Amino acid sequence: NAGVTQTPKFQVLKTGQSMTLQCAQDMNHNSMYWYRQDPGMGLRLIYYSASEGTTDKGEVPNGYNVSRLNKREFSLRLESAAPSQTSVYFCAGSVVHSYNSPLHFGNGTRLTVT
Amino acid sequence: GDSVTQMEGPVTLSEEAFLTINCTYTATGYPSLFWYVQYPGEGLQLLLKATKADDKGSNKGFEATYRKETTSFHLEKGSVQVSDSAVYFCARYSGGGADGLTFGKGTHLIIQP
Numbered sequence: 001n002a003g004v005t006q007t008p009k010f011q012v013l014k015t016g017q018s019m020t021l022q023c024a025q026d027m028n029h030n031s032m033y034w035y036r037q038d039p040g041m042g043l044r045l046i047y048y049s050a051s052e053g054t055t056d057k058g059e060v061p062n063g064y065n066v067s068r069l070n071k072r073e074f075s076l077r078l079e080s081a082a083p084s085q086t087s088v089y090f091c092a093g094s095v096v097h098s099y100n101s102p103l104h105f106g107n108g109t110r111l112t113v114t
Numbered sequence: 115g116d117s118v119t120q121m122e123g124p125v126t127l128s129e130e131a132f133l134t135i136n137c138t139y140t141a142t143g144y145p146s147l148f149w150y151v152q153y154p155g156e157g158l159q160l161l162l163k164a165t166k167a168d169d170k171g172s173n174k175g176f177e178a179t180y181r182k183e184t185t186s187f188h189l190e191k192g193s194v195q196v197s198d199s200a201v202y203f204c205a206r207y208s209g210g211g212a213d214g215l216t217f218g219k220g221t222h223l224i225i226q227p
Binding site: 004040041042043044045090092100102103104105106107108 | 148203219
């Protein structure tokens with residue numbers, strides 16, 4: 001059972017470079033999410049997709065874009081990376097966009113921007 | 115706005131000790147409450163939840179009771195094991211899907227043999 005798979009696991013970028021973080025799930029999730037985790041800050045929502053074909057901003061969307069490519073895949077793009085985007089990024093999915101539908105997380109992508 | 119406050123860590127205990135990790139939330143409406151756990155190198159996973167006042171969530175020997183009068187959802191376990199070492203996140207949901215899910219900052223728990 002793959003669950004929620006994120007690639008890559010680690011990435012180092014120079015300031016100004018771009019990259020796309022990939023996320024794929026095989027759990028039939030309708031909703032998918034991107035979070036960032038920073039020391040002392042907990043998890044903060046960047047973007048989410050309540051259903052295929054829709055995307056919405058979360059708490060900290062600036063500097064990011066997302067694409068819900070199909071039901072399985074939800075990518076996060078950094079167009080021009082900045083040191084403030086150094087973080088651990090988590091993708092998550094849920095069956096429906098509801099309080100009663102728990103989130104299933106991937107294992108994270110550790111990104112360093114120098 | 116909505117917030118969740120957890121005790122600062124790290125919390126270090128000996129194996130078989132009693133565990134309490136405090137969590138309080140802002141009382142806007144009647145949120146659902148959750149504890150998630152993150153083991154080293156992994157993503158978060160749901161540990162337990164409670165959706166209304168006086169509900170008790172439980173899983174893997176952990177328990178938490180939704181206390182509306184004290185706006186708290188403290189996590190407890192009677193006898194911890196080394197394998198319980200992880201980061202624990204309290205979270206509240208206020209509505210609208212995961213954009214309404216607010217996480218605490220996390221409590222790092224270290225259990226020593």
